[in-house]
Amino acid sequence: MAEALTAKGRATRARIVAGAAEVLREQGVAFATLDDIRDRTGTSKSQLFHYFPEGKDELLLAVARFEADRVLEDQQPHLGRLDSWESWQRWRDVVVERYERHGDHCPLGSLFLQVGRSRPGARAIVTELMRQWQRQLADGIRALAANGLVPATLDADRTAAALLAGIQGGVTIMMSTGDSTHLKAALDTGIEHLRVMGAGVGARASGVRA
Known part of the structure; x- marks a missing residue:
């Protein structure tokens, strides 16, 4: 649908999605109605169904994609500049602050509970989010290796996957408690693991010079 729209149509659809995201964050996915979204975005019922012919579930999936993009955007510019220990620490602080700000409410998680995680569209959104997040973490680990801060032989993809799994586990527990x-702990331990690996690089380099 979105690909077939004109530039103006895409802008209108994006405006509706952004407005819907605001309403869902404020009122909760279970309580917000299409009328609430129409009032916030200034759209008619026919206009809403023009852009989202399958109704609320299709709109919720679009908002879920919007929220998934925000997960990564909220970590920038630090997630894209993980080439020093200082940048990793700044990224860590941003991640913690983001999820502490949400408290026990995760907009993305709430959306998937409402739409249903088993839906192909929902699973695709989560899969793509995790793929992009892991890739950027792996790029950061490779940047550390390029700067001689971790071993060049370190498996960046596997290490990034472990770090991301730790983050998701920590977020899940936080949502419950x-x-x-x-x-x-997951973030600090993951970064400390990288630092320990880096210390080994420095020790070997010192031995060569000696």
């Missing part, structure tokens, strides 16, 4: 301790 409201406590960010496990999220912080």
Whole structure:
């Protein structure tokens, strides 16, 4: 649908999605109605169904994609500049702050509960989000290797996957308990693992010079 729209149509659809995201964040996915979204975005019922002919579920999937993009956007510019220990620490702080700000409410998680994780569209959104997130973390690990801060032989993709799994586990626990301790532990332990690997590089380099 979105690909067949004119530039003006795509802009209108994007405006509706952004407005819907605001309503869902404020009122919760279970309580927000299409009328609430129409009031916020200034769209008629016919206009709403023109852009989302399958109704609320299609709109919720579009908002889920919007929220998935925000997960990565909220980590920038730090996620795209993980080439020093300082940048990794700044990224870590941004991630913790983001999820602490949400508390026990995750807009993306709530959307998937409402739409249904088994739907192909929902699964595709989660899969793409995790793929992009892992890729950017792996790029950061490779940047550290290029700067001589971790071994060049370190498996960046596997290490990034482990770090991302730790983050997701920490976020899940935080959503259940409201406590960010496990999220912080996952991030700090993952970064400390990289630092320890880097210390080994420095020790070997010193031995060569000696």
